[in-house]
Amino acid sequence: MTLSPAPLRLGLAGLGTVGGGLMRLLAANAPLITARAGRPILVTAVSARDRARDRGFSLDHVTWHQNPLDLVTDPEVDLIVELIGGAGNPARALVQAALAARKPVVTANKALLAEHGRSLAALAATHNAPLAYEAAVAGGIPIIKALREGLAGNQLTAISGILNGTCNYILTTMRERGSPFAEILAEAQRLGYAETDPSADIDGLDTAHKLAILAALAFGQPVDLAAVHVEGIRAIDALDIAYATELGYRIKLLGIARLIDGKIEARVHPTMLPTEAPLAMVEGVYNAVLAVGDQVGRVLLEGRGAGAGPTASAVVADLIDIARNRLTPVWGYDALANLTATPPAPIGAHVGPYYLRLMVADQPGVIADITAGLRDNGVSLEAMLQRGRSRNAAVPVVLVTHETPEHAMRAAVSQIQKLPTVLETPTVIRIEPG
Amino acid sequence: MTLSPAPLRLGLAGLGTVGGGLMRLLAANAPLITARAGRPILVTAVSARDRARDRGFSLDHVTWHQNPLDLVTDPEVDLIVELIGGAGNPARALVQAALAARKPVVTANKALLAEHGRSLAALAATHNAPLAYEAAVAGGIPIIKALREGLAGNQLTAISGILNGTCNYILTTMRERGSPFAEILAEAQRLGYAETDPSADIDGLDTAHKLAILAALAFGQPVDLAAVHVEGIRAIDALDIAYATELGYRIKLLGIARLIDGKIEARVHPTMLPTEAPLAMVEGVYNAVLAVGDQVGRVLLEGRGAGAGPTASAVVADLIDIARNRLTPVWGYDALANLTATPPAPIGAHVGPYYLRLMVADQPGVIADITAGLRDNGVSLEAMLQRGRSRNAAVPVVLVTHETPEHAMRAAVSQIQKLPTVLETPTVIRIEPG
Numbered sequence: 022m023t024l025s026p027a028p029l030r031l032g033l034a035g036l037g038t039v040g041g042g043l044m045r046l047l048a049a050n051a052p053l054i055t056a057r058a059g060r061p062i063l064v065t066a067v068s069a070r071d072r073a074r075d076r077g078f079s080l081d082h083v084t085w086h087q088n089p090l091d092l093v094t095d096p097e098v099d100l101i102v103e104l105i106g107g108a109g110n111p112a113r114a115l116v117q118a119a120l121a122a123r124k125p126v127v128t129a130n131k132a133l134l135a136e137h138g139r140s141l142a143a144l145a146a147t148h149n150a151p152l153a154y155e156a157a158v159a160g161g162i163p164i165i166k167a168l169r170e171g172l173a174g175n176q177l178t179a180i181s182g183i184l185n186g187t188c189n190y191i192l193t194t195m196r197e198r199g200s201p202f203a204e205i206l207a208e209a210q211r212l213g214y215a216e217t218d219p220s221a222d223i224d225g226l227d228t229a230h231k232l233a234i235l236a237a238l239a240f241g242q243p244v245d246l247a248a249v250h251v252e253g254i255r256a257i258d259a260l261d262i263a264y265a266t267e268l269g270y271r272i273k274l275l276g277i278a279r280l281i282d283g284k285i286e287a288r289v290h291p292t293m294l295p296t297e298a299p300l301a302m303v304e305g306v307y308n309a310v311l312a313v314g315d316q317v318g319r320v321l322l323e324g325r326g327a328g329a330g331p332t333a334s335a336v337v338a339d340l341i342d343i344a345r346n347r348l349t350p351v352w353g354y355d356a357l358a359n360l361t362a363t364p365p366a367p368i369g370a371h372v373g374p375y376y377l378r379l380m381v382a383d384q385p386g387v388i389a390d391i392t393a394g395l396r397d398n399g400v401s402l403e404a405m406l407q408r409g410r411s412r413n414a415a416v417p418v419v420l421v422t423h424e425t426p427e428h429a430m431r432a433a434v435s436q437i438q439k440l441p442t443v444l445e446t447p448t449v450i451r452i453e454p455g
Numbered sequence: 456m457t458l459s460p461a462p463l464r465l466g467l468a469g470l471g472t473v474g475g476g477l478m479r480l481l482a483a484n485a486p487l488i489t490a491r492a493g494r495p496i497l498v499t500a501v502s503a504r505d506r507a508r509d510r511g512f513s514l515d516h517v518t519w520h521q522n523p524l525d526l527v528t529d530p531e532v533d534l535i536v537e538l539i540g541g542a543g544n545p546a547r548a549l550v551q552a553a554l555a556a557r558k559p560v561v562t563a564n565k566a567l568l569a570e571h572g573r574s575l576a577a578l579a580a581t582h583n584a585p586l587a588y589e590a591a592v593a594g595g596i597p598i599i600k601a602l603r604e605g606l607a608g609n610q611l612t613a614i615s616g617i618l619n620g621t622c623n624y625i626l627t628t629m630r631e632r633g634s635p636f637a638e639i640l641a642e643a644q645r646l647g648y649a650e651t652d653p654s655a656d657i658d659g660l661d662t663a664h665k666l667a668i669l670a671a672l673a674f675g676q677p678v679d680l681a682a683v684h685v686e687g688i689r690a691i692d693a694l695d696i697a698y699a700t701e702l703g704y705r706i707k708l709l710g711i712a713r714l715i716d717g718k719i720e721a722r723v724h725p726t727m728l729p730t731e732a733p734l735a736m737v738e739g740v741y742n743a744v745l746a747v748g749d750q751v752g753r754v755l756l757e758g759r760g761a762g763a764g765p766t767a768s769a770v771v772a773d774l775i776d777i778a779r780n781r782l783t784p785v786w787g788y789d790a791l792a793n794l795t796a797t798p799p800a801p802i803g804a805h806v807g808p809y810y811l812r813l814m815v816a817d818q819p820g821v822i823a824d825i826t827a828g829l830r831d832n833g834v835s836l837e838a839m840l841q842r843g844r845s846r847n848a849a850v851p852v853v854l855v856t857h858e859t860p861e862h863a864m865r866a867a868v869s870q871i872q873k874l875p876t877v878l879e880t881p882t883v884i885r886i887e888p889g
């Protein structure tokens with residue numbers, strides 16, 4: 022007996038790093054993918070900007086569409102793989118058109134999901150078309166599947182992660198070499214670890230997109246990018262990294278979402294973690310996600326968050342799911358399910374310890390003025406480091422607080438930075454237990 | 456509009472730690488599970504040894520069957536949850552009867568899967584009945600789903616894991632306290648971390664069961680428990696743990712399966728890992744699995760490997776998959792798929808560095824005799840530690856080799872242990888790069 026099930030025919034939009042990686046992966050592991058999918062998975066049509074470019078693989082047996090939207094109407098295409106990127110068109114229009122035409126969509130587009138995930142999920146539900154996005158968060162780590170299926174019996178209470186390899190590479194390398202941010206950023210750009218315009222990575226928006234997606238899955242709530250508090254890593258000085266090491270911490274850009282007192286706290290910011298915390302040990306371009314569930318306790322997943330191979334691996338996992346008709350609602354639960362709506366918590370309500378670095382004039386009374394500013398706002402100190410003296414230049418004073426409400430910390434910093442002896446904008450970094 | 460989809464009705468066999476945990480989990484998270492499963496999941500019938508025992512939850516609305524096989528014929532039961540355990544009957548007969556009756560089965564039974572997985576998979580395929588076993592390996596870590604679905608586009612090349620929390624607890628605590636094996640084992644038994652008869656855990660069989668399952672999934676081969684080389688942790692002395700620390704290693708009981716030169720190497724044994732290796736940092740009752748794929752690179756998953764909550768969490772993940780009709784062949788690929796058969800590699804073909812501890816009489820010429828035994832078999836040394844002198848008692852000599860074929864190492868040890876100055880059975884521990 023010979024089985025000859027119908028192949029799953031893909032229309033692929035975008036032939037950049039990930040699109041090229043997908044073409045190569047489907048070719049390299051075809052027998053294995055066919056066995057796991059129960060049928061062959063083939064690219065029958067593509068769309069990209071430049072047809073002539075040599076990508077190292079043949080497009081001879083593939084239909085070329087100059088307009089990606091034509092992939093949707095191509096009768097030889099069963100499923101759209103959207104690897105164009107960006108929350109706007111043509112990516113958005115392509116995904117909308119595909120779902121409206123009842124064609125399944127697999128995408129790596131975190132911006133699109135984070136910004137338009139609600140309406141796209143509604144469209145997918147209306148037309149009963151799968152929309153899968155394992156590749157949108159943490160590259161090769163199967164975190165979407167883990168949250169949406171593997172841990173689905175849990176009420177998750179917290180999720181935190183290193184979700185941007187560019188930032189983690191920069192912070193790791195700054196620490197290893199004691200070098201300034203700008204120098205390591207420039208090097209990361211040369212190595213291809215950072216974009217020419219690095220702002221989406223280093224200002225935290227990319228991490229916020231991914232966190233918004235993870236929080237929606239973890240807490241069974243509609244995706245809510247606007248509720249995520251976002252700070253990037255531009256202000257992190259080599260000095261802060263050195264002090265962090267001295268104090269027993271690592272600085273990581275984390276996305277953190279927690280259920281606290283019936284609200285969801287979601288924030289992206291540089292974070293000091295104890296050196297022995299699991300996420301503190303995740304270095305270089307690696308990503309990791311720590312999930313906490315009421316049944317399972319802590320689960321950590323770690324792996325490569327970007328790159329052709331890892332991201333294509335995630336795309337293929339989605340393709341195999343769809344090939345086998347393993348379908349899940351976009352956000353993991355039925356749109357009509359009466360899950361309790363959980364409101365967001367404002368960042369001002371956050372409570373935790375803080376690291377505060379001030380650059381001050383080395384004059385009598387400086388420390389008294391600073392500590393008065395903290396005391397006036399009810400902020401108590403756990404540690405203070407002051408070393409080095411300079412008659413002319415600013416000297417650093419580092420303070421670590423006990424647990425403090427964010428609004429109190431902000432009021433204290435606001436008061437302190439008005440002091441004439443405080444010479445630069447203070448650096449404030451939240452500390453997490455890990 | 457009100458949705459009222461039919462509930463998924465469970466027949467639950469076994470009301471021990473995991474069965475009780477499942478009852479509590481289904482009750483505690485019912486709204487969330489209903490939303491994620493698309494329909495309610497209810498236990499309608501149970502079978503356990505002792506009906507009268509107070510388990511802390513009510514069985515009033517549940518049918519009691521004294522014989523677990525009667526769950527299969529109960530018309531109010533859609534799916535069998537097998538939490539009896541053990542490779543023999545009644546667990547085996549129950550799973551066979553359920554599959555033959557086309558009722559889906561969810562089980563946490565690693566022994567059953569490892570020993571009878573081939574025939575059960577064939578039975579499941581013949582009757583088109585799902586057989587799911589996320590809870591069989593690494594408790595709450597969704598590793599089955601990760602390998603079978605999340606990383607399904609990869610040719611995996613290696614998988615290694617800390618798969619037995621009892622052993623990891625014992626080894627971790629031995630190191631932290633410098634205490635002997637027997638003392639910590641007794642304590643683990645008092646704490647409930649080890650069974651009254653601990654042999655399945657500490658002699659490595661439990662880890663071998665889990666490794667056989669993971670290897671089958673990772674490499675697309677029928678499960679082959681007989682091909683797994685198994686050594687336990689009984690012979691690990693507090694002295695070895697102290698030496699490991701001194702040499703920059705941690706000792707872990709690992710299950711390791713690798714594709715090497717077209718063969719599958721599968722082995723369970725105490726392993727020295729560099730302190731900074733990801734698996735070396737997994738402590739106490741935690742489990743972890745490191746998978747290496749050709750596309751994704753290294754992926755690590757870590758979490759609780761046992762206990763009511765984590766294991767029930769894994770069972771519910773399987774239940775939700777089946778409730779949503781997300782089905783996967785038992786070993787991840789179609790039984791008829793023509794994947795290339797990969798033969799097992801014998802342990803003698805293993806190549807790696809070794810740690811060797813000898814207890815010797817402190818006499819002139821001892822070291823010369825030992826090193827001659829190594830030289831005669833082509834084993835070269837990277838390091839030797841000899842300290843402490845004793846006219847009467849045996850003194851330890853520790854040797855670390857360069858990369859050595861296992862058969863050469865065995866020949867050398869066999870020669871050395873015949874020396875009259877070698878007073879105890881040598882301890883040999885394989886070293887892995889991590």
